[in-house]
Amino acid sequence: MAESTEAVTDTFATLADPVRRYVLYYLSEQETPVSFDRLTTRVAAWRTDSTPDVVDDATLTEMRTALYHVHLPKLADLGVITYESNPGEIALTDDTVSLDPFLEPARRADLWTEPPSEQP
Incomplete structure (x- = not known):
């Protein structure tokens, strides 16, 4: 029980910051x-x-510094992104399922947009 409570707390703490949400929004739009x-x-x-x-x-x-020292490490610690601290390329992991119920409503509120549509 404590583990799931900690996971929920970590998820909300991660999504509480708009910069981390913006990172997740952008990465979710990218195929590579x-x-x-x-x-x-x-x-x-x-x-x-x-x-x-x-x-x-x-x-x-200012954004480079904040991403490199604060936001990307937090997202990597949560296991939702991969990145090389070089800095290299950044991508979502497959472990973002726990964020999905929260991410799309937050995107609509933050950016006033709908997610990219799936193409057949």
Whole structure:
């Protein structure tokens, strides 16, 4: 019982931060692993409510630092992403099923969008 309570607490703590949610949203849209820079740019754009091409260098530097030292390690510790601390490529693992019931409603609330549609 304590183990499942701890897992629920870890899940909510992980999803409580919008930057970690943005990371998960972006990775869930990708079919292949993404570069650290590409992820940083997309997350910074969402965080500043702008487009990737207008995010300034100071914001990108701040986001790189936060992702590298805080958010990616937390997501990796939870087992929902893989990444090389080099930094290399980042991808979701198959262990995101526990997040699914929470992730899509959060995406709609955060980004005012529906998830990408499945193509036949």
